[in-house]
Amino acid sequence: MAVIAILAVLGTAVPALAAPPGDLNQVIERIRLALLVLGGALVGLFITIGFFRYSAADGDPGETERAKKAIRCAAVGFVGAAIAQLIVKLLQSVVS
Template sequence: MKRRTRKLIAGLAPALAAAAVPAVTVAVVLLAPAIDAHAAVLGAEPKDLPTVIGAITKWLVGLLVSLATLFLTIGFLRLLLADGDPGEVAKGKEALKNAAIGFGGALLAPLLVKILQSFVGG
């Protein structure tokens, strides 16, 4: 019984990972116009470019950290439930590696934005 539960949970991990990315993309596509429309209704003046770029950078860093945390969780679950299966262990290690890359990208994103701003004179 314990083994069946482990196999079931291990089988659900890739499905959860595959479902998370489209769900986040749909949320971004649906929420971005709503936020813009809300600002237009209130009669808010458009913000200057550095403020907009800073807000977008913070939002994208949050998204990257969220996705990296999801992959970190999936990687640890795969390793815990691998039960000695070399294929599952490899998949778990790959998910952990991808999570580390995601966290690194989230840490470097503000620096890359600053570099690009210096090139365009912002």
Template sequence: MRRLLVVGALVAVSLLTTVAAANAAEAGVLVLAQAESVEQVLENVRGWVVGILALLATVFLTIGGVRYILGSGDPGEIEKAKVAFRSACVGYALAILAPLVVTVLQGIVGA
């Protein structure tokens, strides 16, 4: 079952990256790195951090749900599902707090 989940996740990631690359190629966009200011760089970092944290939290939420459903009342599996749910909550909380962290970094950098 775990192998099936891993294979499914790898297929989903590869499809998403392929579609994103195809869309960029169609638009004729080839910009590797071009930021006009430090604020823009920090905003880009915030966007990436929020996206990655939300993605990981969603993965943990999905894993927790699958473990809970497939646990069939097994106390060990239910506890592992609860740990995954807690991890998802922490991930979503960090994603919500990411703009605050970027604001603090802007204050430190002086931007």
């Protein structure tokens, strides 16, 4: 499911990336888009792994705690990616 979502996002992003960039803002926007796709894919992957570990823990407290930690780390990564997007937008406004 995650692979299909990644391919769908890349399929819509690739035509926009085919033309050469015209200015620095377009370069920054393309880098932002690529990092957003990569970050979203990684967050989705780690949340999925965490949920699989949680469901396979079978009541083992150590495994349950590791699964919860993986899910928490993925959530922190998601928040970090969102903050990074805000920083890039701020830098774009300063540059332009």
